[in-house]
Amino acid sequence: MTPHPCPDLEVLFAELEEGEGPALDHAAECDACSAVLEEHRLMENDLYRLADPLPPPTLVASVMARVAAEPIPQRREVWSGVVILLTSLLGGLGYLLMNDQALGRLGTGVASFIVEGRLFAEGVLSGAHALWSTAGLAVAITLALLLLTSLLGLKRLAGNVPTPSEA
Ligand SMILES: [Zn+2]
Structure with missing residues (x-):
């Protein structure tokens, strides 16, 4: 002890x-x-x-500052959404055109046509989703026009109407 x-x-x-x-x-x-x-x-x-339940006294000020700073990055996101959408549209159409040639030359293309078409649709959807989540209705009309154009292109290819690659 x-x-x-x-x-x-x-x-x-x-x-x-x-x-x-x-x-x-x-x-x-x-x-x-x-x-x-x-x-x-x-x-x-x-x-x-x-x-202590009280938030720091600067909380409101810092939140307001963050809100005020918000629009600029959002606008940048819209443009990146447009770029994504256009890229996927061009890429999808390119795929389809290349696939159209492959169909004419090799005659193997039905299955891969379906696969490419699905990739194309997924690309369009992801681009559209990026736009929709940031800009919403303001871009919807442009989006609809772009989709309509690409759908008409798809329809023409599917309907065996002579394409520039065949002419
Ligand atoms: Zn002790």
């Missing part, structure tokens, strides 16, 4: 609230007890921080 045994923790914390006592005097000179007190103090700080 050491000459000054560590006090019971209940006694120690009771004296901590009172501010004085033999257990506190012991803790000031005992590494183990002062470590316990330090841990208790840190935990109490954390609890106060968690219990």
Whole structure:
């Protein structure tokens, strides 16, 4: 046994609230007890921080600043959506034209025509989705025109009307 045994923790914390006592005097000179007190103090700080319901006073200002900064990146997203859409349309039409040639020359193309057509449709849909999520109705008319054009192109290819590649 050491000459000054560590006090019971209940006694120690009771004296901590009172501010004085033999257990506190012991803790000031005992590494183990002062470590316990330090841990208790840190935990109490954390609890106060968690219990504080008030947001930081700068919250509203920072949110408003973020909202005000929003339109520019959104407009950039619309343009990237247009680029995606046009790229997928051109890529899809290119696929179909190449496939049309392959059909005429090799006669193997029905299955791959279906596959390419599906890739084309998926490309158009993903481009349209990117646009729709950012710009919505404002782009819908342009989108409809583009889709109509590409659908007419598909219909022409499917209907075996002579295409520039065959002429
Ligand atoms: Zn101690």
